[in-house]
Amino acid sequence: xxxxxxxxxxxxxxxxxxxxxxxxxxxxxxxxxxxxxxxxxxxxxxxxxxxxxxxxxxxxxxxxxxxxxxxxxxxxxxxxxxxxxxxxxxxxxxxxxxxxxxxxxxxxxxxxxxxxxxxxxxxxxxxxxxxxxxxxxxxxxxxxxxxxxxxxxxxxxxxxxxxxxxxxxxxxxxxxxxxxxxxxxxxxxxxxxxxxxxxxxxxxxxxxxxxxxxxxxxxxxxxxxxxxxxxxxxxxxxxxxxxxxxxxxxxxxxxxxxx
Numbered sequence: 001x002x003x004x005x006x007x008x009x010x011x012x013x014x015x016x017x018x019x020x021x022x023x024x025x026x027x028x029x030x031x032x033x034x035x036x037x038x039x040x041x042x043x044x045x046x047x048x049x050x051x052x053x054x055x056x057x058x059x060x061x062x063x064x065x066x067x068x069x070x071x072x073x074x075x076x077x078x079x080x081x082x083x084x085x086x087x088x089x090x091x092x093x094x095x096x097x098x099x100x101x102x103x104x105x106x107x108x109x110x111x112x113x114x115x116x117x118x119x120x121x122x123x124x125x126x127x128x129x130x131x132x133x134x135x136x137x138x139x140x141x142x143x144x145x146x147x148x149x150x151x152x153x154x155x156x157x158x159x160x161x162x163x164x165x166x167x168x169x170x171x172x173x174x175x176x177x178x179x180x181x182x183x184x185x186x187x188x189x190x191x192x193x194x195x196x197x198x199x200x201x202x203x204x205x206x207x208x209x210x211x212x213x214x215x216x217x218x219x220x221x222x223x224x225x226x227x228x229x230x231x232x233x234x235x236x237x238x239x240x241x242x243x244x245x246x247x248x249x250x251x252x253x254x255x256x257x258x259x
Contacts, residue, residue, distance in 0.1 A: 046221060050217045056258065057257045072124075080123060091212075103224035128197070143170060146170065159179045181201050232256060235256045235258070
């Protein structure tokens with residue numbers, strides 16, 4: 001069961017929906033839209049979307065990762081904790097929020113930045129654990145550790161070619177492009193089996209990752225009605241309809257339930 005609270009133009013609507021959760025191992029992908037408009041969006045027609053992701057139910061206890069197989073991994077002190085569930089005061093981090101469908105002005109919008117998104121390796125963990133980039137954008141893979149790392153991605157969508165490269169200790173970063181929309185592409189390190197992360201490729205420039213307080217913001221959306229997707233690596237995907245008004249902020253709070 002999922003509870004949704006939507007604040008539209010100051011009116012709060014609360015409802016309870018029964019939505020099925022879809023496993024994230026093989027999420028549905030959205031075909032890339034090759035038609036993009038270069039016309040700038042009119043600020044007077046844009047609105048914002050904000051919200052908080054919560055987790056109810058019994059949260060699995062955090063697992064400590066044993067990194068002793070590589071002495072270089074323990075140089076920062078202590079063993080890290082697994083990041084499958086990052087929850088603080090019931091707020092859920094690392095959920096990927098994106099626009100599944102909506103007005104053509106949004107679905108055909110051009111990127112707001114061509115700067116690569118960075119996925120680093122620190123203390124023998126991928127940092128951040130979950131990232132997102134717009135289709136056609138690039139991810140820059142870094143290694144800030146004093147040990148050799150491997151980057152092995154496992155996409156399932158045609159056009160997103162698997163990556164299997166090594167990065168030397170504190171070596172030169174390597175950038176790779178992701179051309180097709182796809183959610184929760186697994187990233188692994190063949191040298192350190194506990195290391196994992198997820199890359200999300202959004203069909204539009206409107207996406208976010210919930211932070212340590214479960215909060216997210218998606219700004220500059222053309223006014224209209226959207227289907228918003230929210231995906232967590234262990235809890236599956238939710239979708240809900242949101243209507244964005246010009247020059248206003250729509251509140252959308254979602255609740256996942258721990259299995």
